Every structure is written in C-alpha cells, then in structure tokens.
Amino acid sequence: MDATDMARKIIKSLTIEEKATLLSQVVWETTGVSKLNKNLTSFLLADKPAGIRRLKEYFDSDIYNTKPSTCYPSPSTYASSWNGELIYQLGQHIGVEARYENVDTMLASAINIKRSPLGGRNFEYYSKDPQLTAELSTEFIRGIQSRGVGACLKRFVANNQETRRMNINVNVDEQTLNEAYLLAFEKPIKAGKPKMIMAAYNQVDGQFCASNEKTLKKLKDWNYEGVVVTDCYAAHDLELGIKNGLTLQMPGETGKKISERIKILIDNKKINEDELNHAIEKNLKFALNASYQREKVINTEYDRKKHHSFARKVAEESIIFLKNDHVLPLNKSDNVLVIGELAKKTRFQGGGSSHVNPFKLENPLEEMQKIGENIDYLPGYSLCDPDKNEKLKQKALANSKKYDYVAVYAGVPDLVESEGYDRKDLKIPEEQNILIEELSKKQNNLIIVLANGAPIEMPWVNNVPSIIEGYLPGEAGASAIARIIFGKVNPSGRLAETFPKKLEDNPSYLNFPGSTKAVRYAEGRFVGYKYYDATKREILFPFGYGLTYTKFNYKKSEEKLVNLDQLRINLTIENIGSYDGKDVVQVYCQPISMDQSLEPKKLVGFKKIKVASGSDENISIKLDSKTFQNFDVISGKWRQIFNEFKIFVGSNCRDIKLEQVVNFQESSSSKIDANCNLGDLLKQKGMYERLSVSFQKHPKSLEFLELTKDADPIKAVSMGSLMTLNTLKRVDDTLTDQDISEIINDLNLKDERVN
Numbered sequence: 001m002d003a004t005d006m007a008r009k010i011i012k013s014l015t016i017e018e019k020a021t022l023l024s025q026v027v028w029e030t031t032g033v034s035k036l037n038k039n040l041t042s043f044l045l046a047d048k049p050a051g052i053r054r055l056k057e058y059f060d061s062d063i064y065n066t067k068p069s070t071c072y073p074s075p076s077t078y079a080s081s082w083n084g085e086l087i088y089q090l091g092q093h094i095g096v097e098a099r100y101e102n103v104d105t106m107l108a109s110a111i112n113i114k115r116s117p118l119g120g121r122n123f124e125y126y127s128k129d130p131q132l133t134a135e136l137s138t139e140f141i142r143g144i145q146s147r148g149v150g151a152c153l154k155r156f157v158a159n160n161q162e163t164r165r166m167n168i169n170v171n172v173d174e175q176t177l178n179e180a181y182l183l184a185f186e187k188p189i190k191a192g193k194p195k196m197i198m199a200a201y202n203q204v205d206g207q208f209c210a211s212n213e214k215t216l217k218k219l220k221d222w223n224y225e226g227v228v229v230t231d232c233y234a235a236h237d238l239e240l241g242i243k244n245g246l247t248l249q250m251p252g253e254t255g256k257k258i259s260e261r262i263k264i265l266i267d268n269k270k271i272n273e274d275e276l277n278h279a280i281e282k283n284l285k286f287a288l289n290a291s292y293q294r295e296k297v298i299n300t301e302y303d304r305k306k307h308h309s310f311a312r313k314v315a316e317e318s319i320i321f322l323k324n325d326h327v328l329p330l331n332k333s334d335n336v337l338v339i340g341e342l343a344k345k346t347r348f349q350g351g352g353s354s355h356v357n358p359f360k361l362e363n364p365l366e367e368m369q370k371i372g373e374n375i376d377y378l379p380g381y382s383l384c385d386p387d388k389n390e391k392l393k394q395k396a397l398a399n400s401k402k403y404d405y406v407a408v409y410a411g412v413p414d415l416v417e418s419e420g421y422d423r424k425d426l427k428i429p430e431e432q433n434i435l436i437e438e439l440s441k442k443q444n445n446l447i448i449v450l451a452n453g454a455p456i457e458m459p460w461v462n463n464v465p466s467i468i469e470g471y472l473p474g475e476a477g478a479s480a481i482a483r484i485i486f487g488k489v490n491p492s493g494r495l496a497e498t499f500p501k502k503l504e505d506n507p508s509y510l511n512f513p514g515s516t517k518a519v520r521y522a523e524g525r526f527v528g529y530k531y532y533d534a535t536k537r538e539i540l541f542p543f544g545y546g547l548t549y550t551k552f553n554y555k556k557s558e559e560k561l562v563n564l565d566q567l568r569i570n571l572t573i574e575n576i577g578s579y580d581g582k583d584v585v586q587v588y589c590q591p592i593s594m595d596q597s598l599e600p601k602k603l604v605g606f607k608k609i610k611v612a613s614g615s616d617e618n619i620s621i622k623l624d625s626k627t628f629q630n631f632d633v634i635s636g637k638w639r640q641i642f643n644e645f646k647i648f649v650g651s652n653c654r655d656i657k658l659e660q661v662v663n664f665q666e667s668s669s670s671k672i673d674a675n676c677n678l679g680d681l682l683k684q685k686g687m688y689e690r691l692s693v694s695f696q697k698h699p700k701s702l703e704f705l706e707l708t709k710d711a712d713p714i715k716a717v718s719m720g721s722l723m724t725l726n727t728l729k730r731v732d733d734t735l736t737d738q739d740i741s742e743i744i745n746d747l748n749l750k751d752e753r754v755n
C-alpha cells in the first residue's frame with residue numbers, strides 16, 4: 001500500500017479530535033503518535049542551511065546547546081560559488097549528517113531575496129537575484145533529498161527584513177512580487193520538489209503568509225503537494241490557513257488545545273471535515289515516507305574529517321578575490337605580518353537559529369603559519385576592549401614596515417549580523433577602518449581579508465592593493481583563505497550581490513524597514529544590480545564580480561551567439577593566463593523598448609567552468625523558458641510582451657564580452673483591449689494591415705489609422721499616441737461597442753505564448 005492509500009486509511013480511523021492534533025508539530029515530535037495508528041512514527045525537523053542545529057534536548061531554551069556537526073560556509077558564501085554541482089554535493093553532505101542525527105527534514109534552504117543590504121539574516125540567503133537563487137536552491141534540495149532527508153524551502157514569501165518580521169505588512173505590486181520574489185521559489189518547487197515549504201511571518205497585502213490566499217494559491221498553481229508549515233509561532237488564522245493550504249503549525253499547540261479550536265471551527269461551519277482531512281493527509285504522507293526512509297538507510301555513519309575537507313572545498317570555490325594589484329599569491333618564504341584580532345577569534349557564521357556547533361573550527365593565524373615560514377602576529381585592535389585600540393594600532397603601525405607583506409583580518413563583529421534585528425549601517429568598526437587607512441600609508445603590500453555576512457562600505461578601497469572577501473566561510477574557511485593567499489588554490493568565487501559605495505545608494509534606502517505597520521517595495525523590480533545598472537550608479541563591486549590568478553577570453557563559437565530554436569547560448573572561453581582556473585560565464589537579457597518604461601537587465605543563465613592554462617572550452621548555456629517573458633498583471637500569466645531583446649554575455653553584469661540583438665517576428669504582447677493606443681498596436685508585425693481590414697466599414701477610423709503613416713512625423717506620432725479604439729468611436733459614428741468587441745476578439749485570436 002502506498003503512502004497516499006495508507007494515509008487515507010488512517011484518516012478514516014481517526015476522530016475529528018485526533019485528526020486536529022496532527023496539525024501541530026509539537027504533537028508529531030513529542031507525542032507517541034503510534035497510539036493513533038501503529039503505522040505512524042514521529043518525525044524530527046532541524047535547522048539549517050549551513051549545517052545541522054540539532055538541540056541536545058528537544059525543549060532546551062538555549063538554541064546554542066546543540067550537538068557538534070560540520071559547519072559549512074553560510075549560504076551568502078556558498079552562493080558565491082555559482083556552482084550548482086557543488087551545491088548539490090553540499091546538500092548530499094548535509095543530508096548524510098542529518099540522517100545520522102535522525103533528522104527527517106532540514107529547514108533549508110532559505111531563499112528570500114536580499115532586498116536591502118541591511119537585512120539581519122542576509123547571511124542565510126543566497127542572492128538579490130531570483131535566477132541565481134532558484135538554480136542553486138534547486139540543486140541544494142535535490143542533493144539533500146537524494147540522501148532520504150527532506151528539504152524545507154523557506155520563507156514563503158517576501159520575508160526580507162527582521163525589523164517587525166512577525167507582523168510587518170509588505171506592500172508590493174503584482175509584477176514585482178512575481179518577477180523578483182516568487183520567481184526565486186518557482187523552480188525549486190517545481191523541479192526540486194521539496195518535502196516541505198515554510199510560510200513566512202510577515203503579511204503580504206494585508207494577509208499573513210501562513211493563511212494568505214494570494215501567495216498560497218501560487219503553490220497550488222505550481223502543483224505542489226507537500227507539507228506547508230508555518231514559521232515558528234507564525235500561525236494567525238487557522239480557518240484561513242486550512243482553507244488556503246496550510247497543513248502544519250510550528251511548533252503548534254498541545255493536542256487538547258488545537259482539538260478544541262478545530263471543533264469550534266467545524267461546529268460553526270467555518271471549515272468542514274473534508275478540508276481538515278486534506279490538510280492532515282499531506283502530513284501523514286510526509287510522516288509515512290520519513291519512516292520509510294529511516295528504515296531504508298541502515299548505516300548512517302560518516303567520516304567527519306572528510307566532511308570537514310569538503311567544507312574547505314566549498315569555501316575555496318566561494319571566497320571572492322575583490323582586488324589584487326600584483327601582490328598575491330605569496331611565496332611561503334615571504335615575511336608576513338598578520339594583524340587583527342579576527343585572525344585569532346575567527347568570524348565564521350551568523351547568529352541566531354542558524355548557529356552550528358562546529359566539529360573542528362580552524363584558526364586563521366594558525367592556518368597561515370602552516371603554509372608560510374615567516375608569519376608573525378599583532379592584534380592591531382580589540383573586539384571587546386576599545387580602550388586598548390590606540391595602543392594596539394600604534395604598535396602595528398610601528399612594526400608594519402619591517403615586513404614584506406601585511407595581512408589585515410577585518411570585518412563585522414558577531415553581534416552585528418544576526419537573526420532578530422537588522423543592521424544599522426554597512427560599516428565595519430571605525431577602529432578597523434582607521435587602522436587600515438593608516439597602514440596603507442606605510443605598507444605598499446597590504447592584504448585585507450574580510451569576514452562579513454553581507455556588503456560593507458570600504459572607505460579605504462582605493463588605497464589598498466589586495467582585498468579578499470571571505471564572507472562567513474564556515475569551520476574550514478581559515479585554511480581555504482590561507483591556501484588562496486599562498487596560491488595553492490586559484491580563487492573562483494563571484495559576488496551574488498552588488499557592493500554599493502555607501503548605504504544611501506541602495507534602491508531600498510528610503511523604504512527600509514518601513515513604518516511600524518507596513519513596508520512599501522517602492523523600488524519595484526529594480527532590486528540590486530538591476531537598479532544600479534539602470535541608473536548607471538557608481539558602485540564598489542558589481543554583481544557577478546570576482547578575480548582569479550589567470551585571465552579568460554570570450555569568443556563566439558558559432559555564427560550566432562544565440563540559438564533561439566534551442567534557447568541556448570553558445571561560445572568558447574579561452575584561458576590565456578598562466579594558471580589553471582575557473583570562470584563563471586554569465587548571460588543577461590534586456591528588452592529593447594525605447595518608448596516604454598525601462599525594463600531591468602536580468603540574469604537569465606550562467607555556467608561555472610574549469611579551463612586549463614593555454615586551453616579553451618566550448619560552452620552551451622540553456623536559457624530558462626521565462627527569458628523573454630514578463631508577468632502580465634492583466635492576464636495574471638507570464639507572457640512574451642516585447643519582440644526585440646539584447647543578449648549580453650560577460651564575466652559580471654558590467655563586464656560584457658559579447659552581445660547580440662535577437663528579434664521575434666511576432667510579439668506575444670499583453671491582451672489587446674479597447675484602451676490600447678494605435679501606436680502600441682502597430683508595433684506588432686502585420687497589425688496595420690489587420691486593422692485596415694477591420695476598419696473597411698468604418699471610414700473615419702480608417703482615416704485616422706492612415707494618419708499614423710502621414711509624412712508629417714508630428715501628426716503620425718500624435719495619432720498613434722492619442723487614439724484608441726474607445727476614442728475612435730467618439731469621432732466615427734459607424735463604430736459601435738459591438739464593432740469594437742468584434743475587432744478586439746479578432747486581434748486576440750493569435751493568443752500570446754503562455755508558459
């Protein structure tokens with residue numbers, strides 16, 4: 001008997017009160033559910049996307065009292081790998097550890113778009129871009145579920161700040177919601193098929209996400225059949241939740257309390273028993289499948305040292321070389337002074353419920369000394385005693401000239417980036433900025449190694465020759481950074497977000513975190529690089545940016561860069577440097593529309609590829625079906641609205657190597673109605689001829705149509721921009737509402753391409 005049949009059989013045997021208890025996570029994880037049915041066993045959920053936060057005791061209020069496990073780089077770090085295959089393997093490794101800890105589902109991955117660089121949990125999220133986020137998250141889900149452990153995709157949706165996260169109402173227009181925020185979830189849900197989806201705390205357009213009719217309907221549209229769980233304590237309306245698709249409250253309530261609530265709802269005809277059955281059937285199927293996977297996997301032991309080594313590999317592919325003016329790599333015999341308390345008290349993860357108790361935490365200074373033969377250390381600043389800063393700084397400055405190279409470990413303190421609150425600014429501590437600035441005047445070979453979960457301002461960026469962005473690289477990040485500094489690894493990380501020059505430059509600045517009740521997403525679809533590119537704003541480092549120890553050359557491998565029939569980009573990449581290395585080829589697309597509002601340039605494909613020195617590789621990148629589509633708010637569907645696009649291929653969003661204009665002979669534009677301008681209609685091929693036929697019985701309308709081709713350009717343009725079918729009937733007595741309706745139906749016969 002399969003899980004569906006078994007679940008339905010169990011449902012028939014339960015009372016309403018017993019069914020109600022199965023809406024609560026607390027009941028599932030702490031109560032002997034086998035007493036309801038012998039086939040049922042408890043299941044266990046655990047945090048998080050960078051490793052397992054498995055509490056030693058279920059009801060322990062100390063979220064840091066956890067069992068040791070491998071602490072992998074944070075999602076903001078490993079998303080910078082731009083390597084789907086690597087992220088799949090990461091999911092597999094975490095899945096193996098989860099199975100060992102008897103965890104049935106990991107509450108990961110978290111894929112909310114990083115709307116503002118101030119977001120307190122940005123280190124838990126992948127990117128500001130939905131395409132990159134969706135691709136990597138899909139691979140993570142596939143990887144973890146290949147080990148028989150479920151993935152819980154979260155937080156659905158628009159959970160983009162910590163300030164008032166429990167109640168803030170997100171006001172976002174329909175096109176932005178679909179193109180910038182929901183798009184990140186669509187592919188992971190359709191292709192990754194996670195066992196569970198977590199609804200966010202916040203409201204969207206006045207309804208809490210755990211009971212939001214509009215957003216939960218998307219899951220039905222995407223044919224999602226799994227569990228829908230609330231974020232912790234995020235259930236507000238049990239009636240609406242059940243009606244709209246919610247199946248599980250986390251942590252939920254005692255069996256007695258939730259049974260009483262459900263009984264009242266059913267007695268008052270607010271919900272019916274069929275709706276209750278539909279919700280718990282999904283929970284039952286989940287539990288039955290989890291039990292099957294537990295029995296299927298017998299040997300759950302794993303090699304902790306190998307997992308630690310894999311954590312290093314992930315960090316090595318994710319750490320980003322931001323700047324290098326002929327300083328790195330170092331030789332092991334070079335005389336190096338390491339400065340910074342963060343070189344001894346490493347920052348390797350963010351705070352809050354994503355915290356992992358690391359199996360083996362490396363020390364940055366020790367890892368430098370394992371490779372380098374002449375490594376000395378001075379603190380330079382204090383993380384906890386500001387009174388010592390001046391003395392420590394002066395000692396570092398006085399000694400810096402004695403060394404060939406100085407490496408400063410700097411960054412954001414632990415308490416600044418955490419769950420529960422947003423950052424106040426993009427600054428690192430001022431004593432670190434001052435130290436770096438003054439060192440730059442004394443030492444030409446200065447290397448800055450950063451530890452931070454999200455973008456920071458760098459007032460000294462033009463005065464230092466080398467910058468390494470380590471983000472939060474996990475327990476093995478220290479050795480990964482040391483290996484990059486000494487050239488044992490060629491860096492290949494690329495930024496998954498833009499680094500602005502200053503906080504005020506970011507598009508959400510005036511609308512973050514909003515008022516006490518609501519936040520308005522006034523920047524619309526222009527999130528991150530889409531805004532910086534559109535406004536041609538100066539930035540620190542662009543989206544997709546990262547250096548290596550080698551150089552790559554791009555060239556077209558076919559007559560045409562873009563194969564529209566196969567929706568593929570084809571090119572050749574050459575490694576013209578002296579090191580083997582990896583590059584990330586990025587494809588962007590933008591409609592060419594001179595007479596409409598500017599459309600954002602967007603990432604539509606990418607591929608990370610290894611190329612040996614002196615060699616070349618042919619690359620083919622498959623484009624997503626939505627590459628040439630936009631969300632049409634009138635029809636509520638994705639449609640191809642434009643017929644001319646520019647395709648860009650480059651190493652980041654601003655370093656474009658190749659480009660090509662592509663044209664579609666017929667645009668599948670938004671549905672035509674009586675208020676469409678003649679000028680807009682005439683952009684479609686063959687539309688003038690079709691309208692001429694339609695207007696044969698309406699001479700005045702035909703006259704106005706012909707004026708759009710008048711020799712006088714002012715007259716022609718004004719006719720196109722002013723006249724609509726509705727206005728034509730004011731000047732043409734022969735044109736009735738019935739005529740207009742028939743004309744519109746005829747024009748819409750060639751329906752748009754709909755995904």
